[in-house]
Amino acid sequence: MTSTTPQNAPFGSILTDLMAVATYQDGQWGAHSLRAVGPIEIHPAAHALHYGSECFEGFKAYRWSDGSVHVFRMDRHIERLRQSARSLVLPEPDAAQLAEMVTTVVDRCRAAVPDAPGALYLRPMLFGTMPNIGAAATPSNQACLIVLASPVWDYFAGGAKPLRIYVEEHATRCASHLGVVKTGGNYAAALGPTLTARRAHQVDQVLFCPQGEVQETGAANFLLIKPGRILTRGLDSTFLHGVTRDSLLRMAADMGYQVEERVFTIAEMLDWVGDGEAALSGTAAVLSGVGTLVRQGGAEVRVGAGGIGPETQKLRAALVAIQQGTSPDRYGWLRRV
Numbered sequence: 001m002t003s004t005t006p007q008n009a010p011f012g013s014i015l016t017d018l019m020a021v022a023t024y025q026d027g028q029w030g031a032h033s034l035r036a037v038g039p040i041e042i043h044p045a046a047h048a049l050h051y052g053s054e055c056f057e058g059f060k061a062y063r064w065s066d067g068s069v070h071v072f073r074m075d076r077h078i079e080r081l082r083q084s085a086r087s088l089v090l091p092e093p094d095a096a097q098l099a100e101m102v103t104t105v106v107d108r109c110r111a112a113v114p115d116a117p118g119a120l121y122l123r124p125m126l127f128g129t130m131p132n133i134g135a136a137a138t139p140s141n142q143a144c145l146i147v148l149a150s151p152v153w154d155y156f157a158g159g160a161k162p163l164r165i166y167v168e169e170h171a172t173r174c175a176s177h178l179g180v181v182k183t184g185g186n187y188a189a190a191l192g193p194t195l196t197a198r199r200a201h202q203v204d205q206v207l208f209c210p211q212g213e214v215q216e217t218g219a220a221n222f223l224l225i226k227p228g229r230i231l232t233r234g235l236d237s238t239f240l241h242g243v244t245r246d247s248l249l250r251m252a253a254d255m256g257y258q259v260e261e262r263v264f265t266i267a268e269m270l271d272w273v274g275d276g277e278a279a280l281s282g283t284a285a286v287l288s289g290v291g292t293l294v295r296q297g298g299a300e301v302r303v304g305a306g307g308i309g310p311e312t313q314k315l316r317a318a319l320v321a322i323q324q325g326t327s328p329d330r331y332g333w334l335r336r337v
């Protein structure tokens with residue numbers, strides 16, 4: 001039996017001691033406060049518990065080698081939470097207040113920010129608290145906004161392994177207009193198909209490709225990569241617009257890659273991976289190489305040489321260098337706390 005020390009704790013399983021909390025009622029957000037992390041009181045008739053009015057964000061603060069702490073693209077994540085709130089007809093968080101909540105939590109939990117390659121994962125969450133079980137078709141006029149923080153260590157403790165991905169040709173990850181919304185129900189919806197594929201094919205994740213068009217996995221975007229070229233689905237409402245995806249595409253264009261954002265099919269993906277690379281992008285894993293695609297029925301398709309490709313490693317290293325302060329932040333993506 002191995003014990004769980006912080007350095008090998010599963011992602012997200014450890015929280016800092018403090019969280020920031022704000023509530024919305026009577027048409028406005030109240031002042032936020034810092035509280036010890038622990039159970040909160042919620043009415044059993046709360047809107048979120050019955051009708052799924054919940055959304056969240058995930059991003060990181062990094063400790064540089066000089067000890068300073070920097071949050072990556074916070075404003076973009078706050079804007080995405082506000083967009084999720086609008087889609088779910090939840091009260092929109094105030095951007096300045098939420099930024100203050102995040103930076104206060106980072107500042108007060110500064111000692112808990114791990115050294116590289118670890119980081120402090122930040123998790124703002126918003127949920128409807130109006131107590132009314134008859135409100136299936138009525139928006140919640142009360143809400144709670146909480147910022148949690150979790151020290152996370154190397155996502156690839158034990159070495160980065162190429163991923164095995166199941167290519168799902170029929171099931172959708174979520175309702176097509178909600179793909180762009182980071183809402184809890186989407187993850188519940190993807191869980192069944194993901195567990196089924198894991199049991200049947202020992203895969204890490206499922207790549208959803210309804211109608212044969214490649215979308216994304218349960219919690220990461222999907223990129224095809226070759227020397228000097230990247231192909232990924234263009235932004236539409238069917239999938240989550242990752243900040244990591246956006247960052248990688250901007251950097252790649254400046255590194256001389258030709259970036260194509262458009263719809264592409266499973267057939268085109270299979271053709272690409274004959275000699276190309278495939279990778280998943282997201283805050284947690286940055287850019288993770290795919291080694292094998294598993295098709296319906298179990299046939300396996302090797303991606304390139306089956307390992308983590310050199311282009312994937314190069315792009316990943318370039319983004320990590322900006323986040324860790326070892327290469328200049330010429331995009332203004334980092335905010336020192």
Ligand SMILES: *Cc1c(COP(=O)(O)O)cnc(C)c1O
Pocket residue numbers: 058182216217218219220221240241242243244245281282283284
């Ligand atoms: C959070 C998430 C991503 C990645 O978004 P980042 O902003 O890059 O972290 C991609 N897909 C889904 C479904 C997600 O929930």
